[in-house]
Structure formats: C-alpha cells, structure tokens
Amino acid sequence: MEIARCESCNGYGWVEDEFTGETGDCDWCKGTGYVYRENGIDRPIPESDYGKVADTLERLEEARMREIGYSGQAKKPWEQAIRGSDHKLIPRVGRNDEDGE
C-alpha cells in the first residue's frame, strides 16, 4: 500500500476555506496529511492503522518539512496519540455526521 501526501491539503492536515479564511481538518485525509493510494485512488488512512504507518508518516513528514524549510518539530495527530496527550485523534464529528439514520 502506497502512502501519498494528501493532495487536498498538501500534507498539512488542515485546510483553509478560501472564502471565509476559516481552517479545519482536511476532509480528504481526516487531518493526517497523508492518504493511502491504491490503483490511483486515494483514501484516508484509518485511525486503526496509524500505529502501523507511523514510521512511514514520520519519514514523509520530515521530508515535507525539509521541503518547506521548516526545521522544528511537527506534531501530527498520530504523534499526539502515541504520546498519550489530551489531544484526541478522532476526527471532529459534527460537520459530517454520518451516524444519523
């Protein structure tokens, strides 16, 4: 399974609404900045896979940071989860609540 940088947010994991200027989690990658690419089709990396792909994502993220000239530490959702911080990895619900029947 190939992991690719999310083309919607360019790896940032969030997007800015070009009209309102508001920012929010990228719907395409669910805020991770990266997606699974299979047969040319991108899909979000399931939360349950974060542990499996963490190393790969870290490498990709380091490369991306170098690319944009950023030398500090990036905190991504999966890193926050590993550290057990109080950040929730779960994508924010509410905007696209698909639970309702």
Ligand SMILES: [Zn+2]
């Ligand atoms: Zn994205």
